[in-house]
Amino acid sequence: MKHFLNTQDWTRAELDAVLADAARYKQHKFGDVLKGQGVALVFFNPSLRTRTSFELGTFQLGGHAVVLQPGKDAWPIEFDLGTVMDGEAEEHIAEVAKVLSRYVDLIGVRAFPKFIDWSVDRQDRVLKGFAKYSTVPVINMETITHPCQELAHALALQEHFGTTDLRGKKYVLTWTYHPKALNTAVANSALTIATRMGMDVTLLCPTPEYVLDERYMGWAAQNVAESGGSLAISHDIDSAYRDADVVYAKSWGALPYFGNWEQEKPIRDQFKHFIVDERKMGLTNNGVFSHCLPLRRNVKATDGVMDSPNCIAIDEAENRLHVQKAVMAALARQ
Numbered sequence: 001m002k003h004f005l006n007t008q009d010w011t012r013a014e015l016d017a018v019l020a021d022a023a024r025y026k027q028h029k030f031g032d033v034l035k036g037q038g039v040a041l042v043f044f045n046p047s048l049r050t051r052t053s054f055e056l057g058t059f060q061l062g063g064h065a066v067v068l069q070p071g072k073d074a075w076p077i078e079f080d081l082g083t084v085m086d087g088e089a090e091e092h093i094a095e096v097a098k099v100l101s102r103y104v105d106l107i108g109v110r111a112f113p114k115f116i117d118w119s120v121d122r123q124d125r126v127l128k129g130f131a132k133y134s135t136v137p138v139i140n141m142e143t144i145t146h147p148c149q150e151l152a153h154a155l156a157l158q159e160h161f162g163t164t165d166l167r168g169k170k171y172v173l174t175w176t177y178h179p180k181a182l183n184t185a186v187a188n189s190a191l192t193i194a195t196r197m198g199m200d201v202t203l204l205c206p207t208p209e210y211v212l213d214e215r216y217m218g219w220a221a222q223n224v225a226e227s228g229g230s231l232a233i234s235h236d237i238d239s240a241y242r243d244a245d246v247v248y249a250k251s252w253g254a255l256p257y258f259g260n261w262e263q264e265k266p267i268r269d270q271f272k273h274f275i276v277d278e279r280k281m282g283l284t285n286n287g288v289f290s291h292c293l294p295l296r297r298n299v300k301a302t303d304g305v306m307d308s309p310n311c312i313a314i315d316e317a318e319n320r321l322h323v324q325k326a327v328m329a330a331l332a333r334q
């Protein structure tokens with residue numbers, strides 16, 4: 001049984017088929033591949049896009065989605081084995097995943113890091129716990145990667161450039177300032193899918209401390225070796241933006257300071273000028289801009305960039321609906 005935990009687990013042919021199916025769903029919204037089926041959407045963290053698009057997508061394919069928020073409207077869950085459960089958790093993932101599997105046909109999971117110890121968070125224990133004990137396919141709705149966002153981003157770029165072949169495009173993943181240290185998930189994912197698609201990728205970040213986890217840098221290196229793209233790290237804004245075809249922005253916390261965010265804050269506060277603005281976009285090859293959203297205007301990107309015809313962030317957000325329907329259909333058909 002196949003899950004959708006990371007795009008890296010799926011072949012390029014499988015991903016291309018999902019993207020093609022998503023493009024079809026964009027033209028023809030309804031289907032019956034989930035007719036009579038149930039989907040559990042388990043949210044440990046807030047969402048606007050993911051929740052709305054998964055709930056509606058399930059409905060449009062003939063199924064029914066149930067949203068659960070452990071610790072709010074569902075019991076808090078324990079993920080460690082062998083624990084004496086005398087704390088907050090009322091039940092163990094072993095029972096939760098097995099019980100949900102008796103009711104539903106797919107399980108989606110959103111579980112952000114706890115932001116205390118990266119060596120723990122990088123194990124992705126919540127998602128892996130669901131995958132281990134579930135007897136139905138599990139979908140990553142964002143943990144330490146965000147594979148659904150990757151597919152929505154790739155589809156938006158294919159639409160913008162009018163081709164499914166993105167090889168050779170100059171792609172900049174730029175860190176941006178945000179007042180709080182954020183999850184690296186979307187940055188890990190952007191790096192993964194951009195290199196998988198064979199683009200010439202530059203990771204632009206303030207200092208070497210903002211380079212991403214070695215697992216995702218490794219995936220990116222493996223991808224460029226297979227796809228013929230390239231991967232570079234830059235700390236120089238103007239040279240990174242120059243002639244770029246794509247600028248993708250995200251803020252994230254520097255991993256060496258994980259859990260010690262008060263030490264990271266004075267460092268990140270020095271780099272507010274990483275905001276995506278009209279001057280920087282003017283250096284690009286009439287480049288397209290996107291972001292996964294939510295986005296703080298005039299902190300991460302200016303009003304001018306967000307309101308520009310070259311901003312495809314809304315298209316990318318819409319595509320979440322279409323690609324997730326295609327992923328659910330692919331998992332339901334297996």
Ligand code: CP
Pocket residue numbers: 046047048049050051142149292293294
């Ligand atoms: N991009 C994204 O996943 O949005 P939400 O956090 O609103 O779901």
